[in-house]
Amino acid sequence: PRPVLYVVTPTYRRVEQVAELTRLGQTLLTVPHLVWMVVEDADACSPHVAALLDRLGIPYVHLASAMPAQYRSERYVPRGVSNRRAAMTWLRDQSPQPTGVMYFLDDDNTIDIRLLEQMRHTKKVSMFPVGLVADYLVSSPIVQEGRVTGWFDGWIVDRQFPVDMAGFAVNLSLVMASDALMPYHAGYEEDKLLRAFGITMDEIEPLANQCTEILVWHTKTKKNQPPSLRREVASHPNSNI
Numbered sequence: 001p002r003p004v005l006y007v008v009t010p011t012y013r014r015v016e017q018v019a020e021l022t023r024l025g026q027t028l029l030t031v032p033h034l035v036w037m038v039v040e041d042a043d044a045c046s047p048h049v050a051a052l053l054d055r056l057g058i059p060y061v062h063l064a065s066a067m068p069a070q071y072r073s074e075r076y077v078p079r080g081v082s083n084r085r086a087a088m089t090w091l092r093d094q095s096p097q098p099t100g101v102m103y104f105l106d107d108d109n110t111i112d113i114r115l116l117e118q119m120r121h122t123k124k125v126s127m128f129p130v131g132l133v134a135d136y137l138v139s140s141p142i143v144q145e146g147r148v149t150g151w152f153d154g155w156i157v158d159r160q161f162p163v164d165m166a167g168f169a170v171n172l173s174l175v176m177a178s179d180a181l182m183p184y185h186a187g188y189e190e191d192k193l194l195r196a197f198g199i200t201m202d203e204i205e206p207l208a209n210q211c212t213e214i215l216v217w218h219t220k221t222k223k224n225q226p227p228s229l230r231r232e233v234a235s236h237p238n239s240n241i
């Protein structure tokens, strides 16, 4: 039996949004036993995201959870946190409680579907390398004899689990066993959540061939001008584009 994978994707309104969700959604569409949890940083679910999800025909949960205003003005904004918290709360509120595995995958990231098949068998917490992260271009656990013994990451600082958001998956049993939520603390979201789950280094399950393969990338899309500025430059002859 294949455990169900709950892929949690925060998203927000911008000109790149539909392109990102189309690309990621059409990747996820090819994976069975997967529920895509798309959570908008907005007061309500927007019709264009709802239409896209319906069109894809993928099993999905569509939620909205706006970032509280006070965090917007912080020097380092905790992007996508409100969204991910809402997804965890939704999972906990279901009856009967769902089983399977939860994975955070941002709307602009890129994943090899082989990794999704590997991570659905996560017993507690699995980890794997993420490409294109910060200056080192990879963030990964260091694995020796099948065990995670350390970290390769450009920003370890005082983090106990210095991993990227896309670098770990969690069995829902751990999610259900606590009421821990991701903190609104930019840079420490992953570390503090993983600490709250109370896992030890010995329990981490290294995937991607003992963390020797990069199967997910923290890709970033170049920001385009918002439409208000574009319209001053040119307006398209087909007025609905």
Ligand code: UDP
Binding pocket: 009, 010, 011, 012, 040, 041, 079, 080, 081, 083, 105, 106, 107, 108, 220
């Ligand atoms: N995001 C969001 N609200 C925002 C900014 C970002 O929900 O105001 C989402 C975004 O769609 C992405 C995640 O949070 O899924 C991380 O944001 P981003 O990709 O901008 O951050 P970066 O990858 O540059 O750290």
Ligand code: MN
Binding pocket: 106, 108, 109, 219, 220
């Ligand atoms: Mn991103």
